[in-house]
Amino acid sequence: MRYESIDPQLFVRNRERLKALLKPNSIVIVKANDIYPTNADGTMAFKQNADLFYLTGVDQEDTVLVLMPDGLDPREREILFVKETSEHIAVWEGEKLTKEQAKEQTGIRRVEWASEFEGWLHRLVPQAENIYLATNEHLRAAVVVETANDRFIKNCQTRYPLHGYERLAPLMHRLRMIKDVEEIKFIQKACDITEAGFRRALGFIKPGVGEWEIEAELMHEFLRRGSRGFAYSPIIGSGKNACVLHYLENDCECQDGEMLLMDVAAEYGGWASDLTRTVPVNGRFTDRQREVYNAVLSVFRGANEILRPGNTPIEYQKQVLELMEAELVNLGLISAKESREQGDDKPLVKKYFMHGTSHHMGLDVHDVAPPHEPFGEGMVFTIEPGIYIREEGMGVRLENDVVIGKDKNTDLMANIPIEADEIEELMNSK
Numbered sequence: 504m505r506y507e508s509i510d511p512q513l514f515v516r517n518r519e520r521l522k523a524l525l526k527p528n529s530i531v532i533v534k535a536n537d538i539y540p541t542n543a544d545g546t547m548a549f550k551q552n553a554d555l556f557y558l559t560g561v562d563q564e565d566t567v568l569v570l571m572p573d574g575l576d577p578r579e580r581e582i583l584f585v586k587e588t589s590e591h592i593a594v595w596e597g598e599k600l601t602k603e604q605a606k607e608q609t610g611i612r613r614v615e616w617a618s619e620f621e622g623w624l625h626r627l628v629p630q631a632e633n634i635y636l637a638t639n640e641h642l643r644a645a646v647v648v649e650t651a652n653d654r655f656i657k658n659c660q661t662r663y664p665l666h667g668y669e670r671l672a673p674l675m676h677r678l679r680m681i682k683d684v685e686e687i688k689f690i691q692k693a694c695d696i697t698e699a700g701f702r703r704a705l706g707f708i709k710p711g712v713g714e715w716e717i718e719a720e721l722m723h724e725f726l727r728r729g730s731r732g733f734a735y736s737p738i739i740g741s742g743k744n745a746c747v748l749h750y751l752e753n754d755c756e757c758q759d760g761e762m763l764l765m766d767v768a769a770e771y772g773g774w775a776s777d778l779t780r781t782v783p784v785n786g787r788f789t790d791r792q793r794e795v796y797n798a799v800l801s802v803f804r805g806a807n808e809i810l811r812p813g814n815t816p817i818e819y820q821k822q823v824l825e826l827m828e829a830e831l832v833n834l835g836l837i838s839a840k841e842s843r844e845q846g847d848d849k850p851l852v853k854k855y856f857m858h859g860t861s862h863h864m865g866l867d868v869h870d871v872a873p874p875h876e877p878f879g880e881g882m883v884f885t886i887e888p889g890i891y892i893r894e895e896g897m898g899v900r901l902e903n904d905v906v907i908g909k910d911k912n913t914d915l916m917a918n919i920p921i922e923a924d925e926i927e928e929l930m931n932s933k
Contacts, residue, residue, distance in 0.1 A: 505729050506772040507692070513685040514560045515610040517678065518581065521558065522572045524674045530631040531570040531671060532624075532659070534651045538564050552652070553866040554637050554675045556773055559583060559609045563600055565617045571627055578613055582623065587616040633667040634659065640672035641871055673873065680863055680872035681881040686774060687906060687915075690865070690883060693734065693776035694904060694915045696769040700724040701780060701919055705929045710759035710784055714739040717765070718753050725769040734775035735868045738766035741784060745898030746891040748858060757784045762792055764898055775868040777885050778916060779902035786930035788923055792897065795890055796923050798830035799899045802888040803921075806860055807905065807912055810884060815877050816861075823860045827888060828852045836892065855890050864904055882907045883915075 525531065536552045551562045559568055565586035574580045586592075588599040602614040615623065628634065636659065637652045646653075660668065682690070700721040707720050717739050725732055740750040741757040745764035757763055761784045768776040781799075783792060805826040809819060828849060831837045837851050845851045861884045863870035870883075878884075884907065889900030903916040920926055 509560050509772060510685050511560065511608055511610040513683055514558060516683065517558050518570060520678050521674060522570065525572060525635065526633045526669065528573050528631055529633040529635055530627060531635040533558065533568045533637045534655055535564050535566040537651050557679060557866060561585065561605065561609060562773065567617060567620050569627065571631060574630065579627065581611045582613045582615060583609055583611045584615050584617045584620045587618060628663055633669050635669045635671040637671045642874060643869065676871040676873050679865060679870060680876065681879065682865060682883050686865060689772040689774040690776060690904065691915050693769050693771035693774055696725055696728045696730050696771060697776045697778045698919045699728055700769060701778065704765065705782065708757065708763060708782060708784060708930065710757060712757050714741055714753040714755050714757065721767055730769040730771050734768050734770040734777065740764045743896040745781065746893045759785050762897060762899065764900055766900065766902065773866055775864055777864055777868055777902060777904055778919065779887055779900045781899045781901065782926050782930065787927055793923050795834060795897060795899050798834055799888055799890050799901050800921065802826045802830055803886055803901050806886045806888060810861060810878060810886060810907065810912060812879050812907060812909065813877055816875055820860060823888065824849050824852050827856050831855055855892060856888065860888055861885050878907055880907055880909050
């Protein structure tokens with residue numbers, strides 16, 4: 504098997520935690536994502552709805568989860584609907600989960616075929632007062648395609664207009680922001696695979712190599728170690744391309760004297776990792792490159808000290824901007840006078856560091872959480888400060904993934920080289 508098996512008790516725990524947040528006499532219905540088309544008869548690779556996966560561990564289309572904790576019949580309080588296989592499906596797509604496999608994987612004792620869902624729906628919904636349905640409420644979501652859950656909301660509200668409708672998303676955000684030990688195990692595995700890819704890339708990078716070739720080296724290492732590939736679209740930008748925050752073309756040749764920014768990481772078992780490193784293409788930092796690199800590293804370490812329980816995202820970002828401001832003054836990018844006069848919004852700092860420092864990470868790279876929720880134990884965050892000097896054609900970003908702990912944070916990428924001297928040593932060891 505590509506992945507280690509996931510302990511089904513994780514999903515049992517997740518469902519029990521959700522049930523504790525529901526209003527009395529409620530029903531929860533979550534559908535799998537669609538398989539989205541490309542052109543002609545092409546389709547994109549299937550990507551499961553993260554909430555459904557969080558509650559079941561099922562990574563298969565045409566899946567529906569129904570939870571009805573107060574149902575009169577105890578056998579109907581958890582029902583999973585899965586796609587029934589056939590000879591045609593088995594030949595063209597491969598066999599789907601059997602009912603027994605689905606029970607074993609999820610810990611749900613009642614499994615029915617997806618084709619029977621509509622009949623069950625009409626049987627169960629009239630028994631409930633409140634219906635919880637799934638929507639994508641991530642603050643940065645741009646929902647331009649109607650999803651299976653979106654269609655179901657319309658259908659359900661038309662069919663049962665007098666029920667009370669509730670948003671599932673806020674409850675899932677609260678649950679998913681704190682990671683179970685089983686989740687952290689899989690995130691750590693993703694980080695370890697990312698480390699292997701990064702070390703491989705360090706031995707390959709040199710002047711004249713294409714950004715796309717580095718992408719291929721990373722993908723090769725990720726796949727051979729059991730990942731399905733990149734946790735997100737890889738950013739591999741050399742020279743001035745490193746100043747483009749979401750640079751995705753990866754189609755330029757790396758030049759002698761440039762630095763290369765790689766924001767690229769592996770997934771494992773459905774969970775993400777998120778790494779950024781910036782290295783000299785020729786294996787040696789110039790004095791200026793090292794100076795900027797060490798400034799970013801200093802902010803990275805300072806941010807880790809204040810990404811602590813009780814602090815809030817807004818205050819944290821203000822504090823990081825202050826750390827960055829001092830480094831930019833030292834680099835000569837902002838004068839001391841300008842620093843004093845720029846105001847609380849720090850526009851001069853944001854000219855060189857224009858993005859957030861940290862985000863939740865888990866099943867989604869930019870994972871969900873309630874807005875402005877204070878940091879707490881068990882949350883997994885990235886730390887990713889950067890300095891982008893467009894006039895010098897130079898961008899440096901460093902990023903690791905950490906678990907917030909009571910006394911200190913645990914860096915899941917502590918074994919991945921980050922010191923400038925260590926980077927140079929590894930790039931010149933062959």
